[in-house]
Amino acid sequence: MFPQRLITYIIFIGVITLICQFVVPTLLHPHVWFAYLYNAAITILSFFIFNKGIEKGGLDFPKYFMGATAVRLLFSATALLIYIIWAKSVLASSKIFLIHFVINFFVFYILFTVFEISSLLSKLRLNSRDTQTDNEKPLQ
Secondary structure, three states: OHHHHHHHHHHHHHHHHHHHHHHOHHHOOOOHHHHHHHHHHHHHHHHHHHHHHHHHOHHHHHHHHHHHHHHHHHHHHHHHHHHHHHHHHHOOOOHHHHHHHHHHHHHHHHHHHHHHHHHHHHHHHHHHHHHHHHHHOOOO
16 A cells, blocks of 8 residues: 555646646756655655664664664765765855755655655554453454
8 A cells, every 4th residue: 555655646746846847837946856856865865774673573663763764864964965975076166055955855855755654653652452452352
């Protein structure tokens, strides 16, 4: 269920971004699609790590959750740093240009993170209910 919701959400955010690019072009950075695709890809990667943690269950899930969150944050910071270095050297970009990109990047980061956490919580609630139902069955 989560992969279908994720793909639908990625497409939805992409359509909204495309509409904003034509309606309010100054709102979005010219390289906004890099930020969009990067955050979509890192969310898919996080999904697979979270899924592995849920399958293992028990006390291992928090390790997977914290690990995936840390990896996501470090990869995002590294991607931003690489972009800033590239944009300064190749494009000779101004600070305003770079800040505009960073803001767009983190809007996507927050949108995808909120979606990921809300989907993860609903999945964990379902797993919790299934576990409680199994534990409430009388012993025979």
